[in-house]
Amino acid sequence: MKTPIQFRLNGEGVATFVEGGANLLDTLRESVGDTSVKGGCWQGTCGTCTVLIDGMPRLSCVTLAEGCAGRSIESVAGLRRGAELHPLQSAFMERFAAQCGYCTPGMLMAAKALLDKNPNPTRENVVDAICGNICRCTGYEPIINAVLDAARSDGLRRA
């Protein structure tokens, strides 16, 4: 039996139906059509499915979709404003922080959760913020540097 749920996704109201036990990742991708959220492990291990729920980072693959009724969800699709990329997205490009790109949506959201709370993070803060997100390409250093660059950018203050 499907259950109707409503929530906000990147500021817009969404109404959909979910199967019992459906996770938020599959719901966003298959029912809502937001394929910016990527699935890696469906075990809560890799972090690529990270979204923000009420501003806090959550692994959408192990989040019960029904439990998100009435909540506010942010995915990487909501990062840019029109044609203008979010400072994190610009910094990831400039710092070559994405190679295969599969971890990137989760990395960006994990980093956004940090910068929303702490706009002047230390390197240690950044390492902790992304420590639940696995990247098998970059060796993490370009990602850490990109997040620190984004924090220092004028764009972050406007975003």
Next chain:
Amino acid sequence: MTVTVKTFARLADAAGALSQERGARFLAGGTLVMRAVNEADPAIETIVRSTDPSFVHIGLSSGRVELGAGVTMAAILAERELTFLHPVARAVGGPAVREAATVGGNLFAPSPYGDFATALLALDATVTLAGGVGQRETPLDEFLGRRERGNALVSSVAFKRPAADALRFLKVTRVHPKGVSVLSIAAQLPFASGRVAGARIAYGAMGQSPLRAKAAERALEGRALDAAGIAPALAVAADGTSPTDDAIASAWWRREILPVHLRRLLLGAGHA
């Protein structure tokens, strides 16, 4: 696979539903149960949830701490009165996991997971189980010994607040800064006249569930925390443990390195 989701306003009602259905599992943060649901675990037919406010309540009063089983690692890290638990909560996954992972869920985490439960064991915590006919309290070590049997709903855990700096914790991982435990050690080390008096030491990933290091505790009693004083405890550090081989480490390796890390924990800053 579709499962039925049942949400209850009261924990007692959720406990009732859990006890009546063989295929029911309680969902707290989701890091264990949703993983099993995603893998289409046929043993899960119903997900039981509760929105009871007591489930996420942190109670701090007169030297006693009570944590609702739904309190997350992130909530613990946000509570200044629980700074002695911050290193433990911070050791559980990355920020997204810490937003979801709960105190109660950690009690059911299979080895090598369950680092928070290891610390609770060192704190001599008790577990309150919710039931349709009321609540009952049981020592954590008894609970962990039979957690695989039955379908209990943990409503909260409670323990006496430790003396300042009395709780020590370390987690050994291969991946840094965060990884699954090779092993973890938590120790509550009260002192009397400069000697250990009533130590409680617990290991994670050294058995099917977190367990007490009773031989090491006895060997530490009345001793000073210096190299000579802890030597007898190190000699019996692995007594009573039964680690398993897994992808993180072999049982042999875990036994080999246990005394090394127990030594580091006991000789750590503050009481050396």
